[in-house]
Amino acid sequence: MDSGQTKNTNSQFISFHDFPSMSHASNLEGQMNTGTSTHQPFNNLSNDSTGIGMIEDLQGINTDKTDAAAQHNFWKVEYYQKFFNVNTNDVLERLKRSMVPHGSDNYLITHIRPNPDLYGPFWICVTLVFSIAISGNMANYLQTASSAKYHWKYDFHVVSYAATCIFLYAWLLPLALWGALKWTYNSRNTEEELIQSYAAPGLLELLCLYGYSLSIYIPVAFLWTIQIGWLQWSLVILATFLSGGVLLRSLLPVITGKHRIIYIAVILGMHLLLAAGFMLYFFHVPSKSTVPVMAELVASSTQTNVLHKAAQNNSYVGSTSS
């Protein structure tokens, strides 16, 4: 439907089509402009299609109309369709690129920025929640299967813990990063900004980037069910540095400045903390299977879990406040 409309506008107004790409480098608002401008009915303007000042006129009309259209459409499904404007091949390509750091091209600039979507992030988060819940239960079963005494029961409520953790990470961290980048961007002088071709990423782009960066944990979650300590830890390290590497490579041109080292530490550290937290909380319960009688070990393991949760909470607070 969208493509049909853009085709119409293209055939009638080839000169106008360049306008959305002018605001291309800007962030979320720019993206909203390009999205809604394809829905604009330009047919009524075709009478006076001569003159050089047409673009300026159209710009003025367009900005007015965009605001009206955005407010008008806000409660309709069509307003949100631009966030889901992807094909199967796009999503597959983005998934592939988010897992393995590729040669020289910047993942954010070449893949996300032209068309950031919310389909991938949302369904990756949902899939991750349920794959962690399912494989966490499988891991728990494998731990207790050897001892016949312990009657194993599955725990549905892992879903709620995993969902809280993942959705908080995938929404709050990009939000905090976006705010921090915006804050430090103002303090920078404008000449440097002009020389640099990289603009600060918009919120939507960061959400998309972070959502896709979680996709590597889905296969890793199923591999975590194998109850070998060093394998679990090496999977944590591997997953963190593969997808964290893509994250850093994409964001490194943007975060130049004196806070650079802090940004790098926060981005990688949060990623590592998330992976280690998943592994320790959902997959790694050594005390229950080996010694079911000893209450001390159980108590200590729950204590470590609590400590890990507290550490995660602290870092959430820290990241939002920074």
Next chain:
Amino acid sequence: MYDDVTYTVDPQHIEGEMTIGTKQKSTTLGEPEFNTLDEPIRDTILRDVRAVGKKFFHVLYPKEKKSLLKEWDLWGPLILCTFMAMILQGSTDAADNSNDGGPEFAEVFVIVWIGSMVVTLNSKLLGGNISFFQSVCVLGYCLLPTAIALILCRIILIVQQTTLLFILRFIITMIGFLWATYASMAFLGDSQPTGRKALAVYPIFLFYFVISWLVISHTT
């Protein structure tokens, strides 16, 4: 609209108006010629029950593609969802160690209804041409194979559990899951533009997968 106009034009033929109105209404909806005003209430209820039963049959035997999309109702989804939530709910009594870790009644309800709504919203956002409640209706009716799998698993769970019986339960649940996914794709698969079919099918797959996980994990 036309009623008002004819009333003002010809106010003394009110009875004639009413019959014309109902006739026009029935012809536009494509329903058979019957009058719901003076029929026994038993017929009315039985007709609805029969419509629900016919939809259940179409889910189990998904040959006609458009059969479930003609008229939507939410009776079937409500019945199935309530039934599954009742069976699946676990007791959270920690006192006598009977905490089986299962979901609450409301949690199953929320997963089924919010899940099917989110899946429907996803296909709407991707540009699918299907109405909201039609899709919710189809997704709800297609829970029937998983509900049947749940009944069979429940019967198997009565006897002492062995590994062989677990494998049997696993196979039954897998068949229910594949059947549900296949049936819902037969009804909803055509509503998506090409190139996005996989993006719309994946959430449906995930929806039934999660419910099947609940079914296989349900123990006494």
